[in-house]
Amino acid sequence: xxxxxxxxxxxxxxxxLSKVHALRDIDFNIEKGEFVAIVGQSGSGKSTLMxxxxxxxxxTTGAYLLGGRDVSTLADDELADVRNxxxxxxxxxxxxxxxxxxxxxxxxxxxxxxxSPRERREKAKAALDRVQLGDRTHHKPTELSGGQRQRVAxxxxxxxxxxxxxxxxxxxxxxxxxxxxxxxxxxELHAAGNTIVLVTHxxxxxxxxxxxxxxxxxxxxxxxxxxxVAFENQRDIDAAAAAALAAQQQMAxxxxxxxxxxxxxxx
Amino acid sequence: xxxxxxxxxxxxxxxxxxxxxxxxxxxxxxxxxxRLALQSMFGHKLRAAxxxxxxxxGVFTVISMxxxxxxxxxxxxxxMGGLGANVFxxxxxxxxxxxxxxxxxQKRKNLTLAQAMALRESLPQAHQIGGEVWDFGKEVSTTENxxxxxxxxxxxxxFFGNNSxxxxxxxxxxxxxxxxxxxxxxxxxxxxxxxxxxxxxIGAKVRLGHLELEVIGIIERQGxxxxxxxxxxxxxxxxxxxxxxxxxxxxxxxTVMAESGSNLKRLMDQATAAFRVVRGLxxxxxxxxxxxxxxxxxxxxxxxxxxxxxFMLAVCAxxxxxxxxxxxxxxxxxxxxxxxxxxxxxxxxxxxxxILMQFIFEAVMLSLIGGFIGVGLGYxxxxxxxxxxxxxxxxxxxxxxxxxxxxxxxxxxxxxxxxARASKLDPAVALRDE
Numbered sequence: 001x002x003x004x005x006x007x008x009x010x011x012x013x014x015x016x017l018s019k020v021h022a023l024r025d026i027d028f029n030i031e032k033g034e035f036v037a038i039v040g041q042s043g044s045g046k047s048t049l050m051x052x053x054x055x056x057x058x059x060t061t062g063a064y065l066l067g068g069r070d071v072s073t074l075a076d077d078e079l080a081d082v083r084n085x086x087x088x089x090x091x092x093x094x095x096x097x098x099x100x101x102x103x104x105x106x107x108x109x110x111x112x113x114x115x116s117p118r119e120r121r122e123k124a125k126a127a128l129d130r131v132q133l134g135d136r137t138h139h140k141p142t143e144l145s146g147g148q149r150q151r152v153a154x155x156x157x158x159x160x161x162x163x164x165x166x167x168x169x170x171x172x173x174x175x176x177x178x179x180x181x182x183x184x185x186x187x188e189l190h191a192a193g194n195t196i197v198l199v200t201h202x203x204x205x206x207x208x209x210x211x212x213x214x215x216x217x218x219x220x221x222x223x224x225x226x227x228x229v230a231f232e233n234q235r236d237i238d239a240a241a242a243a244a245l246a247a248q249q250q251m252a253x254x255x256x257x258x259x260x261x262x263x264x265x266x267x
Numbered sequence: 268x269x270x271x272x273x274x275x276x277x278x279x280x281x282x283x284x285x286x287x288x289x290x291x292x293x294x295x296x297x298x299x300x301x302r303l304a305l306q307s308m309f310g311h312k313l314r315a316a317x318x319x320x321x322x323x324x325g326v327f328t329v330i331s332m333x334x335x336x337x338x339x340x341x342x343x344x345x346x347m348g349g350l351g352a353n354v355f356x357x358x359x360x361x362x363x364x365x366x367x368x369x370x371x372x373q374k375r376k377n378l379t380l381a382q383a384m385a386l387r388e389s390l391p392q393a394h395q396i397g398g399e400v401w402d403f404g405k406e407v408s409t410t411e412n413x414x415x416x417x418x419x420x421x422x423x424x425x426f427f428g429n430n431s432x433x434x435x436x437x438x439x440x441x442x443x444x445x446x447x448x449x450x451x452x453x454x455x456x457x458x459x460x461x462x463x464x465x466x467x468x469i470g471a472k473v474r475l476g477h478l479e480l481e482v483i484g485i486i487e488r489q490g491x492x493x494x495x496x497x498x499x500x501x502x503x504x505x506x507x508x509x510x511x512x513x514x515x516x517x518x519x520x521x522t523v524m525a526e527s528g529s530n531l532k533r534l535m536d537q538a539t540a541a542f543r544v545v546r547g548l549x550x551x552x553x554x555x556x557x558x559x560x561x562x563x564x565x566x567x568x569x570x571x572x573x574x575x576x577x578f579m580l581a582v583c584a585x586x587x588x589x590x591x592x593x594x595x596x597x598x599x600x601x602x603x604x605x606x607x608x609x610x611x612x613x614x615x616x617x618x619x620x621x622i623l624m625q626f627i628f629e630a631v632m633l634s635l636i637g638g639f640i641g642v643g644l645g646y647x648x649x650x651x652x653x654x655x656x657x658x659x660x661x662x663x664x665x666x667x668x669x670x671x672x673x674x675x676x677x678x679x680x681x682x683x684x685x686x687a688r689a690s691k692l693d694p695a696v697a698l699r700d701e
Contacts, residue, residue, distance in 0.1 A: 056614060056695040077618045084616020095611045095698065099306055112616040156615075 001068055002029035003163060003195055004053065009062035009072075011048050011218075022048040023059070024218040030197065032163075035190040037206035037226055038199045040215035047168075049215060050199045054087055054166045055079045067163060084112050088157025092169035094149045096141040096156075102128060103137040106156045113160065127155040131185065147178035154185060158194075165189065165196045171205065183208055203230035301628060315633060318597040321590025322637030322677065323644070326670045329583035330645025330662055335652060336572050336579075338660030353394075353525045354429050355535050355560035357386075357542060359518040375555045377518035380506060382545050383423075386521060389541040393534060394524045397425025400509050400517045407458060407502060408474045414461035418501045419475070421509020427453075427486070429522035432498070437469045437484030440505050448507030452480040456488035457499030473502075476512050480504065531560060583670075590637065591677040598630050598685035609689050610697025622690040630682025631675055638674030642667055 011023040022045045030036050040046035051057040052064060055071055058079070064072040071082055083089075088109075096105045106124035115123070128134050131151040141149050150170060157165055167186065171179030183205070190196050190210075198209060206212040207230035214222040214229050222229045309315075359375050383398035390396065399422040407414045420426065423445045427434055432455075440451055452473060459468050468482045489498040504512075506519075521542075525534045535558055546555055559567070602609070609622060617625075649660040 051695040054614070056698075057693075077620075080613060080616050080618045083614060089614050091698065095607065095614075097608060097611075108612070109615040112612070112618070112621060 002065075003032040003034075003067060004030040004197075005063070005065040006053075007063040007065070009049075009052060009059040009064060011045075011052065011057070012060045022218055023052075026062070026215075026218075026220060028213060028220060028223055030195065032195055033190075033193055035186070035196045035210050036198070037209035037212040037230075038197060038215060039201065039203060039206035039212050039230065041201055044215045045218040046199055046201075046215045048218075050166065050168055050197075053164070053197060054089060055082045080112075084109060084160065086163045088160060088162035088165045090150070090153050090157050090165065090167035090170045092172040094141070094146075094153045094173070096149055096152060098141055101138045101140055102133060102144065102152045102155075105141070105152055106159050109156060109160050123159050124155070127159040128152070130158060131155045145178070146174050147181055150174060150178075150182055151185065154182075154189075158189070163195060165194050167196065167198045169200055170198065172200075206230040301632070305632065314597060315636075318593045318633060319590070319637035319640065321586055321593045322634050322674060323590075323641045325583045325586035325590055326638050326641025326674065327644040327648075328586065328641075329579055329670055330642055330666055331648040332579040333576065333666040334645060334649035334660040334662045335658070336575050337663055338649075338652065338658040340569070340572055341659040341661060352431075352561065353527060353529075353531050354431075355523055355525075355531065355538070355558055355563075357521040357523065357538065357556050357558050359556060361557045371553065371555075376546075377516075378521060378556060379515075380510075380519050382542075383519055383521045385545045386523075386538070386542055389544065390523070390534075390538055392526070392529075392537065394526045395425045395428065396524075397423040397429050397522045398506060398519045399423070399426055399430075399522060400506060400513075400519055402509075402513055402517075405475065407462065409462045409471065412462045412464070414458050414500070416500060417458060419509070419513075420501060420503045421506040421513075422503055423506055425522065425524070426503055429524050432486045432489070432501075432503070434484045435487035437482070439484055439503075445505040446507050448505050448509075448511050450478060450480050450508065451483045451505065453484040453486060453503040454482055455486050455499045455501035455503075458502055459485055460499075475502070475504070478508075478512065480508075531562070535560065587673060587677055590634065591681040594630050594634050594677060595681035595685060597633070598626060598682055599688070601629070602626065602685050602689040605689075606692060606697045606700035609692050610694045610700065613692070613694035614698060619690040622692075623686045626686030626689050627679060627682045630686065631678030634674045634678035634681075635671065638671045642670060 006026050006028055009023055009026040010021070013020040013022060024045075026049060038046050038049060048057070052059050052072075055066070055074075056079075058064075058074070059072050062072065063070050066082065066086060071079070074082065089095075097108070100108075103121070103124050106127050107120045110120040110123060125134070125137060128137055131154050133148060133151050133155065136144060136148060136152075139148075141152070144152065150173075154170075157167075165186075170186070171182050174182060186196055186198065187208070198205070200206055206214075207227045209226040211224065212222075212226040212229035213220055357378065359378055361372070380398045383396060387393075387396045399420055401421075402419045404415075405417045405419045407417050420430075422430075424440060424442045426432070426445075427439045434453065435456070437453070439453055440449060444451060452475065454462070454468060454473070462468065462473060463471065468485060471482050472479050473482060474480075486499075486501070486503070523534070523538055525531050539554065539558060542556060543554065548555065612622060612625075646662055649662050652658050653660045
């Protein structure tokens with residue numbers, strides 16, 4: 001059984017006068033231990049898909065089985081429990097509490113799980129060690145670099161030992177070198193057996209993942225090996241751009257051919 | 268398959284299941300809420316302080332006013348007007364009166380010594396009846412020393428008994444001495460301190476106005492009573508002498524002492540009837556005099572104190588309402604400001620109730636801190652008045668308890684709406700808040 005089964009998921013936002021079909025028919029599985037990129041442009045529906053995968057939102061129709069259990073019809077508090085127990089979030093803007101230390105930030109999900117303070121401290125410390133921040137436990141986010149902040153966020157996601165690590169543009173606010181560090185960290189975590197879903201608009205990032213799912217207009221248009229899905233699409237874009245360029249050139253050359261006689265009347 | 272096993276429990280139960288563990292976890296959760304609330308409050312000290320102003324003022328007002336009122340009452344109890352226990356007084360003016368006197372009271376004629384004597388005749392069941400006249404701010408001197416700001420009482424021989432001012436040493440003046448205006452004086456202990464620091468006063472001469480008087484007795488020391496002046500800074504002279512010096516223009520106060528063990532209230536009724544005759548009032552006329560005993564005075568004052576208390580409570584309730592609205596306002600601001608934080612907490616698994624509790628806690632903490640500051644300031648004012656003005660103020664514990672309870676209620680009531688708003692935020696939307 002797959003860890004995640006998405007069965008004909010649709011999501012429609014009712015804006016009163018109009019309806020927005022953010023997801024039309026999403027249907028794929030993610031196995032335990034996979035590292036999957038969900039790639040798409042803004043407006044493609046990938047954020048809606050991420051919200052549903054993260055149990056922040058429920059689909060309009062269809063079923064979402066997480067670990068074999070249908071979570072698509074749960075109430076708010078039940079979803080909160082699922083998020084707490086099953087999912088570790090990593091956000092583009094880190095989302096750390098500014099006045100809390102790195103350790104306190106990492107402890108946060110354990111507070112909501114009802115873990116005793118001492119155990120919380122130990123687990124948070126271990127999670128920070130795992131992201132090589134064992135020596136920064138008492139630093140406030142403002143005293144940390146962007147890459148370190150994101151690693152605190154990753155430690156926070158890992159501290160509950162979740163079934164699914166869900167990262168939303170985790171390198172979006174980082175320079176490329178720091179972003180590369182974070183990607184490597186995700187690859188290490190994947191190698192250690194974690195299931196990771198990475199949501200991004202960057203084909204280059206998707207290409208680093210073993211598997212990528214491309215979402216366009218609320219539909220999955222490609223699903224396969226990361227590099228192939230990312231580059232295949234890149235080839236499509238290149239091809240489309242080349243075709244457009246060719247057409248433009250053709251038109252331009254056509255115009256220039258006709259120009260001596262008819263130029264004044266044309267256009 | 269560990270995920271699957273774990274999955275089977277999620278949504279319905281937290282990892283801990285036992286009742287005790289659940290309780291401990293709830294206690295732990297509240298402690299975390301408390302910590303979170305304090306953290307966010309100290310992050311915005313100035314804003315929190317400004318928000319608290321309304322509550323601080325409300326609580327401060329109620330505590331300090333209650334302390335003052337209580338102080339006045341204590342003071343009344345300690346040395347009420349100087350009248351003896353089974354004594355009442357008849358006088359021209361109402362004993363306790365606020366605002367301008369009515370025209371009828373203004374037109375009242377003075378009570379005279381003759382009327383006091385007439386009452387003596389018509390009220391034989393009384394133990395003794397005396398007359399007295401007062402003046403204030405006088406100067407008494409010996410050849411060496413001067414005492415200023417002295418109260419001068421002109422009395423009949425009953426003066427000392429009826430005002431419970433027992434003679435400590437020497438003697439008081441007798442009946443004939445009082446009426447004829449003998450050149451004698453009885454000194455209060457405070458006056459003795461000023462005029463005779465190092466010699467025997469009895470038999471010595473003191474000067475009052477243009478007359479030289481012989482000291483014949485000393486009143487027992489009464490001890491400080493700030494309410495109505497220091498009773499030891501007093502001299503008593505025969506009423507005849509008083510009128511010789513200051514004239515007969517003052518209204519005489521008539522003091523009546525009942526036989527011990529008799530019914531004071533009944534005697535007061537009888538005295539009213541008898542004195543109406545003395546004053547020549549017809550049946551359809553109102554009394555043109557007032558009568559009070561320690562007890563009726565006490566009642567009047569207690570009623571007044573109760574009114575003051577009720578009024579203060581109303582003022583306080585209003586200011587606490589304003590304070591509460593301030594708390595609600597600042598909590599709404601906090602919720603708006605921390606939308607992303609709320610989204611994050613929800614994403615990390617905080618249930619609605621936890622978010623609700625966190626913000627209610629914050630509101631309660633906020634208003635309770637205001638309450639404690641107000642109580643502290645109230646105690647400070649009470650202490651200043653107590654030691655600075657020697658009024659025996661006392662902060663009633665019920666006022667402290669009530670204030671803090673009301674503050675908690677305010678936090679709860681005005682915190683619920685913002686907290687409910689926070690708890691209902693959609694995490695997906697809240698996380699994207701800019």
